[in-house]
Structure formats: structure tokens, C-alpha cells
Amino acid sequence: MSGRHKKTAVRWLSTLVAFVAVAIMLFPIYSIIVASFESTVTLFSTKFHFFPYHPTLANYQTVLLGTQSGTATSVTISGNQLGHVLTSFEIALGTALLTLAISVPAAYALAKYRLRVTVLFVGALLLAQIVPSIVLATSLFAILLKTHLVNTLPGVIICDGTYAVPFGILVLRAFLFGLPNELMHSARVDGASEWQTFRMIVIPLARSAIVTVAVFAFLAGWGDFIFALTTLNGASFEPITLGIYSFLGNYQANWGAVMAAGVVALVPAAVLLVIAQRYIATGLTAGAVKG
């Protein structure tokens, strides 16, 4: 086999492997989508159908309109999920903004200023990543109770931030390390203040990393279940994750509606990811210094 053929073969093989991997990862989502068009009865049949066996929109009716369809056997009659989607959106956006507001300046300071505590601080951030959120939830609840933030939107957002902020700092710090110091020095010699340098040089150059962190934080807020469950105790609003939960009762569960709500929850996140994708992974510093 010549080298060229070998190369082609390797390429085909790696494409195939990637394809299989993607298929495996996406299969649950596919099955959720299929299931969302099925009645709960069909869902519990022993055979898996690759296409809806008895296509029905009843689940979406339940989820979007809040009416109880004839076939649905849900015990909890819940209102429509659109309000929940909006709440999720608010929480996710709030988490993204909070994360950016803290992690961008923090990452810059940790990356570009040599402080003795830097190592300790970064270690602490890593540690914060290790602690499971369920462990944090209890103590966070106690804190929110004292600060009267239980059952409030800021309360959930702060809780979600405990996860997104350390991650954001670590990602941005790693990115900012790659930013040549000369750029900052040059800006300073050009007469820029620290703040001007940060605003006019650092933020534009870190755009791709900032978008990445923002998307991550948004998705963390969007997909959060634990903190919403623990901090929202009979609040007038609930994110979609809790909305889905409400279809699962003690005695019966409307799995079809769960699936449909899942799809509804999935769509905004997927759209956001597609939009943000072109900002993620681009190296913007090309041409700054000698190429």
C-alpha cells in the first residue's frame, strides 16, 4: 500500500470513528425526540421504534398549552411550560452575565499580575470545581436563607455562578496567558490606562474565549436542576428543569410529556450553540506579533 493510499485510508477510518462516536452521543437526543411524539402507553412497549409508531402531538399540547389531552394520564396537571422556558432563560442569562462580570477581570488579574496568592487562588478554584453541586446546595441554601434570597431569581443565579465562575476564570486565564505581554506594554507606552488597556485591547482580543465562557455559563444556568430545586421552594416561578420534573408524580408519570418538555428545553440551547459556534475556537491574536 502506498503512503498516499494509506493516508486516505486513515482519513476515512478516522471519519468513520468520529461518525460512530457522534451517532452514539446523539442517540439519546434522537430517542427523546422520537419519544416526544409517542403516547406514554407506546413508550412502555418492549419494542424500540426508530420512528414514532403512533405519531401524536398530544405531548406537545400538554407541554405548550397546558391542556390535558385525552390519552395523557398525568396526575399533576401542570400549566404550560412556556413560562418555565422564560424563567430558564432569565436564570441562564443572569448566570452568563454574572460569570462574565466576575471572571473576565479576575482572569486578567490572575494571568497578567504576578501575585504571591495567585497559585493558592487558582488551586482554590480547581477545588471548587471538584466539589459536587449537591454538596454545595445545602450550605448555599443556608446562606440564601440568611440573605433573604431564597425563592428569588438572583438566588438561583448566584448558586449557578458558583459553578460557572470558577470555570470561566480558569478558561479565560489560560487564554489570556497566550496574549503577548508586549501588547499590554505597548498600550501602556501609547498612553492607555489599565482600564483602557483592558477595555480596548484585552476584551476584544479575548472575544472568542469570552463567548465560550458565556455560552458555557448560559448552559449551566439553563440546565441546572439541583440549585433550582433546592433554592426555589414553592416560588411563583420555576425553570423548565423543574417544569419537567412536575410531570413525574409519585404514582404515575407522563413520560411522553417529559420527553416533549425535554425537546422544548433543548431547542433554545441548541440554537444558541449553533450561533455561538463561529466565535468559539478562533484564534484572534494572529498578526499581533511576528507571524
Add this chain to the structure above:
Amino acid sequence: MATLSLEQVTKVFANGVEAVSEFDLFVEEGEFVVLVGPSGCGKTTLLRMVAGLEELTSGTIRLGGQIVNDVSARDRDVAMVFQNYALYPHLNVLDNIAFSLRVRGVPKHQRHPKAREAADVLGLTAVVLRKPAQLSGGQRQRVAMGRALVREPAVFLMDEPLSNLDANLRVQMRSEVLRVQRRLGVAALYVTHDQTEAMTMGDRVAVLRGGTLQQLATPQELYENPANLFVASFIGSPPMNLYEGEISGSADRLVLSLGSQKLALPAESGHRHRVLEAGRGRKLVAGIRPEDLTVADGETADQQATLTALVELVELLGNESLVHFSTDATRVRNNTGGAWTPDATAHGEIVGASAAEGVARIDPRVPVATGDRVALVVDVERIHFFDAETGATIGATDQSPTAPQQPS
């Protein structure tokens, strides 16, 4: 516009390394001073201290008579060109050039015409809307200079601005850099490790080594009257041939021994002659520039002032020939060792390290071939003598500031 003065400037880094020690320099308005030296000699640290990017350990820096030690970089009013240009990658050429005006709050309709004017001067008119990534190396270099040009800085600093360019462009940009500096009319401090750049560009050149000033003089003065062995070996390409020698003979007829060969020195009555006379019997270092050697044509050869040498290699350059030869004299490398040796950087090891080699720059029409045994006539008037221990030039009469060679 202002003068720049450095007095006893010293920088000791946190790890205890003394990068610059007691450095003095005065740059006139409009003067172009080059700081040259091997890597790690402290020249960039010095420049960064002037820019305000590095703090002084002790000493004073004055800009236009005012002490600026504690003035931050942004308020110092210096323009600096960095070695890697440090262009802002997200801004186009115009905005890069206008950045310093933007941070000072100059509105767009005022700063853009100024930036455009600077771009025109530098021949960047056609590319003003491009981002740095879309520019060639030479264009990036010009943008970096445009950033200095658009302001009216008190002093213009350049840190090896041409080192990233290819050889042809470097030669071309030398004159462009000078043009920009003349246009600005300000004091300029230019850092390079390239002695050719230093010689061709500087009104005056400061040779540094291990953080101390070796000599500050005009290029011609540096070349003709190096203050010490280091300057002698650093300035000039190919570098000066340095041999271990010894003076003997009578007072009116001094003789220099280089290995087994002897050169009669002319009878002079100067200060140098007296010092040489007094140092008879001691080892010293004799330096001969490659152009102070010519191939004897046999009949007229003065036996008193010729070196017999074996030709190892002839490099024909068209206008001249570089004849690499060996004699039995002991070649002197940079006497304090360290990372830098003139031999290693200039020519590599052509023959074994033990063999004494030298270079003569001769008329290309003189037929010389590898393996020939030739008599090289030495211009004995122009031999340089250095103290073998301190490296200082023997009998230097000029008053240019010199520093004793301190191994770092």
C-alpha cells in the same frame, strides 16, 4: 522634544541578577544613540527602564531635565517600537497608528487624518484598512513606526526593531527608521545586537557588556580607537585578529613577538610607546584589523613587518577577498569567556580550536589559494594593544568614558 539623560542607572532583578550597573548616558535632542551588545548585556532592560516598563533599582532618568523615575509609562510621553512590533491584532492599520490618540480622547475625525498622514509617509496608503495579520513583515514594521510617528513623543525608543526582518529588508528599513527619527527630530535610543546596524545607524554608539558601559563614541571612534578588548572584538566584521604577544627589544626599537614571529614596531615617542616599553617582557594582546594586512609581493616585502601564514580558506566577495590563515601565534578569544566568543559568532570553527587563525581582507586580484604559504605585511602603525589582564587598551589617550572589564 527633549533630551534624555541617564545617571548611575542600576537595575537589580528580584533574583539578584544585576542587569545594568551605574549606567550613564546623555542623548541630545535629535540624536540617534544605539545601544549595542551581546544578548543578555542589559540593553533591553535599559530601554524598558527609559520607557517606564521597568523600575530602576537606583539612579536617575531625566527627560527634558525632569526626573521621570516615578512617572508611569503612560505619562512619560515616550514612543516605543517593540521587537515583535506588538500591533493590536483586532485593529486595522489606521486604528493601530491612531491608538495613542484614541486613548488621549482625540475624536475620530481628528485622529484618522493624522494616522493617514503617518501611513502615507511610511508607504502604507494602500493597506490602511488591513489588519496586522494581512500585512507583510516589513509593513508590520512600518505600522509599528507609524504609531511613534503619529505622536510627538519626547523620546523615541526602539528595541531590536529590525531583527525579525529578512536581510534585504533589514538594510532597506535601516534608512527608513532613520528617516522617521529625523522627521520626529527627537532623541532616539535604539537597541540592537547587530554591530553593523549600530555602526550604520548611530550618531553615537554605546557598547554594553554585562550591564556596564564599555564605550560610548561615534562609530568611527569605536572602530579606530576601541577602549578595550571587548569593544575591539565586537565592532568590525570580520572581527579584529587578536593574538597573545610580547614586547621586547630596545627602547628605540621595540619588537612584538607573535608566536615564533617578530614584528618590529615603528619608533614613536607617544604615550603608548612609553607604556609598551615599560611593559616589556609581559604578555599583552595585539589586535590587527583584517584590512591592515596585505599580501607581500615577494620582492619588496619588509622582513621586519611580515607574518608568515598558511592560507586555510579564501572567500572571494568580489570587491575583496577574505583570506583565512593560520600562524603559530596564540589566538585570543574573548578573555573572560562566557557565552559569547567572537570566533564562534563570526565564523564558526573553521579549523581546530588549537590552531591560531586569522582573517585578512585583501585585494581580490591578488592570487592566493588555499594551502599557500604567504607573507602578510602588517600595518604596524595600526596595531592595537590591550592589557592581557584587564582588557583595557594600552596607552589610550582619548578621554572617552571607559569601564574596566568586569567579568559578569
